Amino acid sequence: MASDLDTRVDEIAPDIYRLSTWIPGITEHGFTFNQFLLTGDEPFLFHTGQRFLFPQVSAAIERILPLTRLRWISFGHLEADECGAVNQFLAAAPDAEVIHGPLAIMLSLTDMCDRAPVAAPLDDVHDVGGHRLRFIATPHVPHNWEAGLWFDEATSTLLAGDLFTHTGQCQALTESDCVAPALDAEAVFHATGLTTNLIPALTQLAELNPTTLALMHGASFHGDGAGQLRALADGYTGLFGAS
Numbered sequence: 001m002a003s004d005l006d007t008r009v010d011e012i013a014p015d016i017y018r019l020s021t022w023i024p025g026i027t028e029h030g031f032t033f034n035q036f037l038l039t040g041d042e043p044f045l046f047h048t049g050q051r052f053l054f055p056q057v058s059a060a061i062e063r064i065l066p067l068t069r070l071r072w073i074s075f076g077h078l079e080a081d082e083c084g085a086v087n088q089f090l091a092a093a094p095d096a097e098v099i100h101g102p103l104a105i106m107l108s109l110t111d112m113c114d115r116a117p118v119a120a121p122l123d124d125v126h127d128v129g130g131h132r133l134r135f136i137a138t139p140h141v142p143h144n145w146e147a148g149l150w151f152d153e154a155t156s157t158l159l160a161g162d163l164f165t166h167t168g169q170c171q172a173l174t175e176s177d178c179v180a181p182a183l184d185a186e187a188v189f190h191a192t193g194l195t196t197n198l199i200p201a202l203t204q205l206a207e208l209n210p211t212t213l214a215l216m217h218g219a220s221f222h223g224d225g226a227g228q229l230r231a232l233a234d235g236y237t238g239l240f241g242a243s
Contacts, residue, residue, distance in 0.1 A: 018036055
Protein backbone atom coordinates (compact mmCIF):
# COMPACT_ATOMS: atom_id res chain seq x y z
CA MET A 1 0.00 0.00 0.00
CA ALA A 2 1.17 3.54 -0.74
CA SER A 3 0.74 4.52 2.92
CA ASP A 4 3.41 1.95 3.84
CA LEU A 5 6.02 3.53 1.57
CA ASP A 6 8.72 5.85 2.86
CA THR A 7 10.41 8.59 0.85
CA ARG A 8 14.02 9.21 1.83
CA VAL A 9 15.75 12.59 1.42
CA ASP A 10 19.48 12.96 0.66
CA GLU A 11 21.55 15.88 -0.62
CA ILE A 12 23.55 14.53 -3.59
CA ALA A 13 25.12 17.83 -4.77
CA PRO A 14 25.08 21.36 -3.34
CA ASP A 15 21.41 22.27 -2.82
CA ILE A 16 20.20 19.29 -4.90
CA TYR A 17 18.10 16.79 -2.95
CA ARG A 18 17.18 13.27 -4.02
CA LEU A 19 13.71 12.18 -2.89
CA SER A 20 13.68 8.40 -3.17
CA THR A 21 10.93 5.83 -2.67
CA TRP A 22 11.83 2.15 -2.87
CA ILE A 23 8.94 -0.05 -3.98
CA PRO A 24 9.18 -3.83 -3.55
CA GLY A 25 7.71 -6.25 -6.03
CA ILE A 26 9.13 -4.55 -9.14
CA THR A 27 11.85 -7.08 -10.00
CA GLU A 28 13.12 -9.40 -7.30
CA HIS A 29 15.16 -6.58 -5.79
CA GLY A 30 12.53 -3.83 -5.90
CA PHE A 31 12.84 -0.51 -7.69
CA THR A 32 13.48 3.10 -6.69
CA PHE A 33 11.51 6.09 -7.95
CA ASN A 34 13.50 9.28 -7.47
CA GLN A 35 12.65 12.96 -7.74
CA PHE A 36 15.16 15.81 -7.46
CA LEU A 37 14.57 19.14 -5.76
CA LEU A 38 16.91 22.02 -6.56
CA THR A 39 16.63 24.74 -3.95
CA GLY A 40 17.49 28.39 -4.45
CA ASP A 41 15.56 31.53 -5.25
CA GLU A 42 13.10 29.62 -7.44
CA PRO A 43 12.94 25.95 -6.32
CA PHE A 44 12.88 23.49 -9.21
CA LEU A 45 11.44 19.94 -9.06
CA PHE A 46 12.55 17.32 -11.59
CA HIS A 47 9.98 14.49 -11.72
CA THR A 48 6.78 14.49 -9.68
CA GLY A 49 6.29 10.77 -9.15
CA GLN A 50 3.02 8.98 -9.75
CA ARG A 51 -0.23 10.36 -8.35
CA PHE A 52 -0.30 7.74 -5.61
CA LEU A 53 3.12 8.92 -4.37
CA PHE A 54 2.09 12.56 -4.03
CA PRO A 55 1.55 12.37 -0.22
CA GLN A 56 5.02 10.92 0.36
CA VAL A 57 6.87 13.11 -2.13
CA SER A 58 5.17 16.33 -1.07
CA ALA A 59 5.88 15.53 2.59
CA ALA A 60 9.54 14.94 1.69
CA ILE A 61 9.71 18.34 0.01
CA GLU A 62 8.21 19.92 3.13
CA ARG A 63 11.20 18.59 5.08
CA ILE A 64 13.40 20.85 2.92
CA LEU A 65 11.20 23.88 2.20
CA PRO A 66 7.50 24.84 2.20
CA LEU A 67 5.73 23.20 -0.73
CA THR A 68 4.12 26.55 -1.57
CA ARG A 69 7.60 27.89 -2.49
CA LEU A 70 7.92 25.47 -5.40
CA ARG A 71 8.37 27.55 -8.58
CA TRP A 72 9.26 25.16 -11.43
CA ILE A 73 8.29 21.60 -12.32
CA SER A 74 9.89 19.55 -15.08
CA PHE A 75 10.56 15.93 -16.07
CA GLY A 76 12.29 13.94 -18.76
CA HIS A 77 9.23 12.83 -20.72
CA LEU A 78 5.56 12.02 -20.32
CA GLU A 79 5.14 8.92 -18.18
CA ALA A 80 3.26 8.34 -14.93
CA ASP A 81 6.36 8.07 -12.74
CA GLU A 82 7.80 11.23 -14.31
CA CYS A 83 4.77 13.53 -14.23
CA GLY A 84 1.72 11.68 -12.93
CA ALA A 85 1.28 14.03 -9.96
CA VAL A 86 1.93 17.24 -11.89
CA ASN A 87 -1.53 18.73 -11.38
CA GLN A 88 -1.49 17.86 -7.69
CA PHE A 89 1.73 19.86 -7.37
CA LEU A 90 0.29 22.74 -9.39
CA ALA A 91 -2.68 22.83 -7.04
CA ALA A 92 -0.48 22.76 -3.93
CA ALA A 93 2.05 25.37 -5.14
CA PRO A 94 0.18 28.41 -6.49
CA ASP A 95 3.24 30.00 -8.16
CA ALA A 96 4.57 26.81 -9.75
CA GLU A 97 4.74 26.39 -13.52
CA VAL A 98 5.65 23.41 -15.67
CA ILE A 99 8.64 24.01 -17.92
CA HIS A 100 9.66 21.71 -20.78
CA GLY A 101 10.69 21.69 -24.41
CA PRO A 102 8.36 23.20 -27.03
CA LEU A 103 7.66 19.77 -28.52
CA ALA A 104 6.30 18.36 -25.24
CA ILE A 105 4.18 21.47 -24.79
CA MET A 106 2.73 21.20 -28.29
CA LEU A 107 2.10 17.45 -28.13
CA SER A 108 0.66 17.05 -24.65
CA LEU A 109 1.36 19.53 -21.88
CA THR A 110 -0.91 22.37 -22.98
CA ASP A 111 -3.81 19.95 -22.76
CA MET A 112 -2.65 17.97 -19.72
CA CYS A 113 -1.55 20.71 -17.31
CA ASP A 114 -4.09 22.60 -15.24
CA ARG A 115 -1.89 25.69 -15.59
CA ALA A 116 -0.28 26.71 -18.88
CA PRO A 117 3.27 25.33 -19.28
CA VAL A 118 6.33 27.44 -20.14
CA ALA A 119 8.77 26.64 -22.94
CA ALA A 120 12.36 26.00 -21.86
CA PRO A 121 14.95 28.26 -23.48
CA LEU A 122 16.71 26.28 -26.19
CA ASP A 123 19.83 28.43 -26.57
CA ASP A 124 20.22 29.88 -23.09
CA VAL A 125 20.17 28.87 -19.44
CA HIS A 126 17.15 28.89 -17.15
CA ASP A 127 18.54 30.65 -14.07
CA VAL A 128 16.57 29.75 -10.93
CA GLY A 129 18.89 31.55 -8.53
CA GLY A 130 21.66 29.22 -7.37
CA HIS A 131 21.28 26.84 -10.30
CA ARG A 132 21.83 27.58 -13.99
CA LEU A 133 19.84 25.00 -15.88
CA ARG A 134 20.28 24.18 -19.55
CA PHE A 135 17.61 22.11 -21.34
CA ILE A 136 18.88 19.44 -23.75
CA ALA A 137 16.35 17.87 -26.10
CA THR A 138 16.98 14.11 -26.42
CA PRO A 139 14.21 12.79 -28.70
CA HIS A 140 13.66 9.04 -28.23
CA VAL A 141 16.54 8.89 -25.70
CA PRO A 142 16.04 6.84 -23.69
CA HIS A 143 12.45 6.86 -24.99
CA ASN A 144 9.59 9.16 -26.07
CA TRP A 145 9.70 11.73 -28.85
CA GLU A 146 9.46 14.72 -26.48
CA ALA A 147 12.24 13.53 -24.15
CA GLY A 148 14.66 16.09 -22.75
CA LEU A 149 17.05 16.47 -19.82
CA TRP A 150 18.50 19.35 -17.79
CA PHE A 151 22.11 20.15 -16.94
CA ASP A 152 22.92 22.39 -13.98
CA GLU A 153 26.00 24.41 -14.86
CA ALA A 154 26.36 25.64 -11.27
CA THR A 155 26.95 22.18 -9.81
CA SER A 156 27.88 20.21 -12.96
CA THR A 157 24.89 17.94 -12.37
CA LEU A 158 23.03 16.16 -15.16
CA LEU A 159 19.40 15.43 -14.31
CA ALA A 160 19.62 12.20 -16.25
CA GLY A 161 16.08 10.85 -16.02
CA ASP A 162 15.76 7.21 -17.07
CA LEU A 163 19.35 6.91 -18.28
CA PHE A 164 21.37 4.36 -16.26
CA THR A 165 18.21 2.82 -14.77
CA HIS A 166 19.11 0.02 -12.39
CA THR A 167 17.16 -2.02 -9.88
CA GLY A 168 17.37 -2.62 -6.15
CA GLN A 169 17.35 -0.69 -2.90
CA CYS A 170 20.56 1.31 -3.12
CA GLN A 171 22.48 4.14 -1.52
CA ALA A 172 21.69 7.71 -2.53
CA LEU A 173 25.06 8.44 -4.15
CA THR A 174 27.81 6.19 -5.42
CA GLU A 175 31.21 6.48 -7.05
CA SER A 176 30.94 2.92 -8.34
CA ASP A 177 30.23 2.05 -11.95
CA CYS A 178 26.59 2.48 -12.97
CA VAL A 179 26.95 1.13 -16.51
CA ALA A 180 26.98 -2.62 -15.79
CA PRO A 181 23.85 -2.52 -13.57
CA ALA A 182 22.14 -0.30 -16.16
CA LEU A 183 22.83 -2.79 -18.94
CA ASP A 184 21.58 -5.59 -16.69
CA ALA A 185 18.34 -3.66 -16.16
CA GLU A 186 18.06 -3.01 -19.89
CA ALA A 187 18.15 -6.76 -20.45
CA VAL A 188 15.10 -7.01 -18.14
CA PHE A 189 13.05 -4.00 -19.25
CA HIS A 190 14.13 -3.37 -22.88
CA ALA A 191 13.11 0.27 -22.28
CA THR A 192 15.68 2.15 -24.37
CA GLY A 193 14.82 3.28 -27.87
CA LEU A 194 17.53 1.76 -30.06
CA THR A 195 17.42 4.51 -32.65
CA THR A 196 20.04 6.45 -34.56
CA ASN A 197 19.65 9.21 -31.94
CA LEU A 198 20.96 7.09 -29.08
CA ILE A 199 24.75 7.19 -29.40
CA PRO A 200 24.93 10.84 -30.61
CA ALA A 201 22.71 11.93 -27.69
CA LEU A 202 24.86 10.13 -25.13
CA THR A 203 27.98 11.63 -26.73
CA GLN A 204 26.46 15.13 -26.57
CA LEU A 205 25.64 14.66 -22.88
CA ALA A 206 29.17 13.40 -22.18
CA GLU A 207 30.57 16.61 -23.66
CA LEU A 208 28.94 18.50 -20.77
CA ASN A 209 31.43 16.76 -18.43
CA PRO A 210 29.00 16.26 -15.54
CA THR A 211 30.42 15.31 -12.15
CA THR A 212 27.06 14.19 -10.77
CA LEU A 213 24.45 12.07 -12.55
CA ALA A 214 21.04 12.35 -10.86
CA LEU A 215 19.35 9.09 -11.81
CA MET A 216 15.62 8.50 -11.62
CA HIS A 217 15.90 4.78 -10.88
CA GLY A 218 18.83 3.66 -8.73
CA ALA A 219 21.76 5.35 -7.02
CA SER A 220 22.99 8.69 -8.31
CA PHE A 221 26.62 8.85 -9.42
CA HIS A 222 29.46 11.20 -8.45
CA GLY A 223 32.73 11.24 -10.39
CA ASP A 224 33.57 11.06 -14.08
CA GLY A 225 30.07 11.38 -15.49
CA ALA A 226 31.38 11.82 -19.03
CA GLY A 227 33.20 8.50 -18.74
CA GLN A 228 30.02 6.80 -17.54
CA LEU A 229 28.01 8.22 -20.45
CA ARG A 230 30.61 7.15 -23.01
CA ALA A 231 30.80 3.69 -21.45
CA LEU A 232 27.01 3.43 -21.59
CA ALA A 233 27.16 4.33 -25.28
CA ASP A 234 29.82 1.66 -25.81
CA GLY A 235 27.69 -0.83 -23.90
CA TYR A 236 24.69 -0.24 -26.12
CA THR A 237 26.85 -0.41 -29.22
CA GLY A 238 28.32 -3.72 -28.10
CA LEU A 239 25.07 -5.31 -26.98
CA PHE A 240 22.68 -4.11 -29.64
CA GLY A 241 24.76 -2.76 -32.49
CA ALA A 242 23.30 0.73 -31.87
CA SER A 243 25.21 3.40 -33.73
